[in-house]
Amino acid sequence: MSDTGYRPGLHILATFKAPSAALRDLAGCRQLFTRLVAELGLQQVGEAWHSFPEAGFTAVLALTESHLSIHTWPEYELATFDVFLSSFRRDNSEAVRTIYAETLRHLEATEISKTELSR
Amino acid sequence: MSDTGYRPGLHILATFKAPSAALRDLAGCRQLFTRLVAELGLQQVGEAWHSFPEAGFTAVLALTESHLSIHTWPEYELATFDVFLSSFRRDNSEAVRTIYAETLRHLEATEISKTELSR
Numbered sequence: 369m370s371d372t373g374y375r376p377g378l379h380i381l382a383t384f385k386a387p388s389a390a391l392r393d394l395a396g397c398r399q400l401f402t403r404l405v406a407e408l409g410l411q412q413v414g415e416a417w418h419s420f421p422e423a424g425f426t427a428v429l430a431l432t433e434s435h436l437s438i439h440t441w442p443e444y445e446l447a448t449f450d451v452f453l454s455s456f457r458r459d460n461s462e463a464v465r466t467i468y469a470e471t472l473r474h475l476e477a478t479e480i481s482k483t484e485l486s487r
Numbered sequence: 488m489s490d491t492g493y494r495p496g497l498h499i500l501a502t503f504k505a506p507s508a509a510l511r512d513l514a515g516c517r518q519l520f521t522r523l524v525a526e527l528g529l530q531q532v533g534e535a536w537h538s539f540p541e542a543g544f545t546a547v548l549a550l551t552e553s554h555l556s557i558h559t560w561p562e563y564e565l566a567t568f569d570v571f572l573s574s575f576r577r578d579n580s581e582a583v584r585t586i587y588a589e590t591l592r593h594l595e596a597t598e599i600s601k602t603e604l605s606r
Contacts, residue, residue: 416549
């Protein structure tokens, strides 16, 4: 749709295997996301963080560029992760890949599955 | 991974074409999502809603079952929509399809693209 100026963005969806401790550490993940949003010049407009009693956590961040989410199941050493940034004002594909790689590294995770969608 | 009891959930990702008026109507969409969460017995643990000046809106809902998101671009008559519910405690696939269909109907939208992922 180049006639309208609309540019789709990159969405990466993945399932990780990671150590339980990392998947219970809401505070560490929050610190990571806060740092990444700042460093990459993204604009956060809301967020929700929720810990499950003696289990994992769920988080979604609303960005003007779209969203970021993570849901963890430490009892299965699993997490599902999404990062989607529209490229409305600039090409954010590299930022998507950076957030993905840094989250994987932070959680000491291995990728079980990964899907990339241009949307 | 049936040995652990973990059940992946259904994630639908779509791009809609819809009338601009519906894509500016944050309040109407919020009412819809609130109703669907209640009717389907889902548990909301956080949300973020943001309106862009004279433009669209962005929303993410954190659910114990995962998340729901919408980003609208009324200037292009476009929206991107995601619904992902894990099937941890019960099979939520039908709830995912209901939310998808009701959102499409509410926005008087037509589907431009749709991806279904079991994750």
